Every structure is written in C-alpha cells, then in structure tokens.
Amino acid sequence: MHHSNYIAWRTQTAQAVSTTLPDPHLTPSYWEPPDMACTLFPKMTRHPTHKSVPLADIISSDGYGATDFEAALSRFIVQFQNPKLTHRQVESASCDVHLPFYSLPVFHKIKFWNEAAHGNTTLDSIHAYPAQIKGDEITRPSRFDTALVFLQQGSANAATPKANQPSISGMCIGQVRVIFSIPENQIKTLFPSGHAPPHHLAYIEWFSRFSAHPDPNLKMYKVSRSFSNVGQLASIIPVSLIQHSVHLFPKWGQNSDIICSWTSDNVLEECQVFYLNSFKDRHTYYNVY
Numbered sequence: 001m002h003h004s005n006y007i008a009w010r011t012q013t014a015q016a017v018s019t020t021l022p023d024p025h026l027t028p029s030y031w032e033p034p035d036m037a038c039t040l041f042p043k044m045t046r047h048p049t050h051k052s053v054p055l056a057d058i059i060s061s062d063g064y065g066a067t068d069f070e071a072a073l074s075r076f077i078v079q080f081q082n083p084k085l086t087h088r089q090v091e092s093a094s095c096d097v098h099l100p101f102y103s104l105p106v107f108h109k110i111k112f113w114n115e116a117a118h119g120n121t122t123l124d125s126i127h128a129y130p131a132q133i134k135g136d137e138i139t140r141p142s143r144f145d146t147a148l149v150f151l152q153q154g155s156a157n158a159a160t161p162k163a164n165q166p167s168i169s170g171m172c173i174g175q176v177r178v179i180f181s182i183p184e185n186q187i188k189t190l191f192p193s194g195h196a197p198p199h200h201l202a203y204i205e206w207f208s209r210f211s212a213h214p215d216p217n218l219k220m221y222k223v224s225r226s227f228s229n230v231g232q233l234a235s236i237i238p239v240s241l242i243q244h245s246v247h248l249f250p251k252w253g254q255n256s257d258i259i260c261s262w263t264s265d266n267v268l269e270e271c272q273v274f275y276l277n278s279f280k281d282r283h284t285y286y287n288v289y
Contacts, residue, residue, distance in 0.1 A: 036286040040112035040124055040244050044200050048105035048181065049129075055102055058178055058203075063130045064106075065144070066177040066203045068234045070099060076236040077190050080197050100186055107179040107200070112244055123283070124244045128176045128202075131265075141265050146248055148288070149174045149204060150241040168288055173223055173246055173276065174204035175268060179239065198238035205234045207274070220275040221288075222251070246284070248274035 055070065057063035066072075074094035079085065085093065112124040126147050132140035148171050179202045187196050207223040214221045226233040251273040252259060262270050278288045 035117060036282065038114050038117055038123075038283060040114055040283075042200075042239050042242060043111040043113045043122075044107060044239065045109070049108040050106045052103040053106040053180075055099075055104070057130075058104065058106070058180075064128070064178045064203075065130070066234070067231065069178065069203055069236075072203060072234050072236045073099065076197075076201070081191060081193050081195065097190075100189055101183055104180045104183070107181075110176075110179060110202075110239060110242065126176055126242065126245045128179050144175055144177055144268070146173055146175050146207075146246050146268070147204075148172075148243045148246050149237065150243060168210055168221070171243065172209060173207040173248070175207075176202050176242070177205060177234075178203040198240060200239040201236050202239050202242065203234060203236050205232050210276075214278070215275070218275060220249070220278055222273065222275055223248070224273045244283070246288075247277040247280045249277055250274055 053064075058066050058069050061067070071094065074097035075090055077097050078093045079090050082090075082093070108127060108129040110126040111122045112126075113120065114123060126145045127143045128145065129140075129143055131138050131142040148168070151170055151172055179200065181199055181201065182190065182197065188194075191197060206226040208226050210221050210223070248268070250262065250267050250271040258270070276288065278285055
C-alpha cells in the first residue's frame with residue numbers, strides 16, 4: 001500500500017512538473033535519499049556538570065570507577081607530547097609525571113549532532129555518571145555507556161568503508177567512565193611545549209578488536225573485555241574520537257547462578273563477552289555490518 005501510494009505521488013509530481021516547465025529539455029530535480037552514513041560530531045555543554053570532582057571519587061569503585069585514571073592520564077600527557085615514543089618508553093616516562101591537582105571538572109553527557117543535515121537536533125548521546133544516593137536509597141542508578149571509538153586521531157575517514165573492508169575497520173568499542181577537562185591553569189605545567197591537548201577528554205575501558213567478519217548466524221560482532229597485567233585495559237582519549245553510542249548484548253553462558261546475578265546496573269562489569277547490536281537503529285545498521 002505504501003509503495004502504491006508512493007508511485008502514485010511520484011507520477012502526479014512528474015506530470016505536474018512536465019506541464020509547468022517552459023523548456024521540455026530541462027530535467028526536474030528529484031528527491032534525494034538522506035545520507036544514512038551521516039557522520040556524527042560530539043557537542044559538549046559550555047560548562048561542566050561538576051566543576052570540581054576529587055580524584056578519589058573518580059578512582060573509587062563507588063564513584064566513577066576509573067581505577068587506573070592517574071596512570072592513564074600520565075601516559076596520555078607523555079604520549080601527546082611525544083607521539084613517536086614506543087609503548088615501553090611511554091610507560092617509563094609516565095612514572096615521572098606529577099599531577100598538580102586533586103580534582104577535575106567533569107561532564108556527564110556527550111551529545112552528537114550533524115548540523116549540516118539535521119541542525120541542532122540531538123541524534124545520539126552518551127552518559128557517564130555514578131549512582132546518586134540520598135540517605136539509604138539510590139535515587140538514580142549509575143550509567144556508563146559504551147561507544148564506538150576511532151583508534152587514532154585522523155582516522156575519521158574510516159567511517160567510509162573501502163572495498164571488501166568492514167565499515168568498523170580502525171575502530172573499537174570502549175566503555176566511557178569519565179568525561180573531563182584538564183584545568184586551564186595547569187595546561188602550561190603539564191604541557192610545557194605549548195601544544196595544548198583537546199579541551200574535552202574521556203577515560204575509556206576497552207573491549208577487544210573486531211574480528212574480520214561478524215558471527216555467521218547472529219550477524220553481529222563478538223567482543224570481550226580487554227585486560228592488561230594490572231587489570232582492565234584503559235586509556236584516555238580526546239572526545240572527538242568517539243563516533244556514537246553502541247548497544248551490547250551479553251553472551252549467555254550455561255552457569256545459571258552467575259546469569260541470575262546480572263542486572264542492568266552490573267551486567268557490563270559482570271559479563272565478559274558481548275555481541276554488538278547492529279540493529280540498534282538505522283544509523284547503526286548502516287554503519288556497522
């Protein structure tokens with residue numbers, strides 16, 4: 001029925017154009033389908049959600065849960081100023097970095113826009129905040145969303161797939177724990193070279209790389225938590241590398257006792273293996289396959 005109505009509408013439109021065009025050789029302009037790739041761009045609020053969050057709350061498991069935050073920030077500071085250093089050299093140099101602050105401005109949300117195509121409409125968003133407790137009652141549960149992230153600056157062109165190459169090549173999934181900024185009065189101290197870092201940064205806990213092809217039955221990519229010798233693999237990246245939010249399905253096992261303990265609040269921490277939901281929405285379906 002929808003198809004028949006569309007054909008009738010297009011036929012009437014073509015007839016109306018042909019009768020109004022003074023020159024029969026002129027070609028009428030036809031409707032073009034929207035750009036389903038529709039690259040999204042992060043949009044941050046002018047002011048942080050909290051101007052000063054203690055590092056102890058950022059690191060605490062009862063707070064933001066960014067347990068490796070200080071070490072990750074030290075590595076970021078070294079690598080940002082010396083991008084050609086090897087991983088071992090970055091680790092060694094980061095031990096000498098001293099963080100001259102005890103609190104940071106923190107944001108709880110990233111919005112995604114495409115002003116050229118959709119104006120100021122929020123097309124996607126990512127939240128990262130701890131539980132809000134009043135007395136003995138949790139008035140707002142914690143939320144730390146997962147996102148699709150470019151692995152390096154300048155790889156945004158990876159959103160356009162090449163022949164025989166998945167569109168998510170060069171990307172990885174990460175759970176956003178903290179969105180923050182380095183205080184302006186400490187930029188020169190931490191970055192004496194004068195090359196300031198991006199204003200908005202995020203602490204990400206990583207999942208594994210994508211396989212060459214999705215699961216043949218589910219048509220979804222399988223990912224798992226990535227760990228290092230000291231725990232969950234994590235790093236700090238510019239917010240500009242985050243493309244959009246993603247939805248993960250937990251992989252159900254045979255241990256019913258463990259599965260029964262999963263809730264919407266803890267499943268991302270308790271479960272280790274997930275499937276990337278490529279059917280989350282039309283944008284995800286088009287860009288993740």
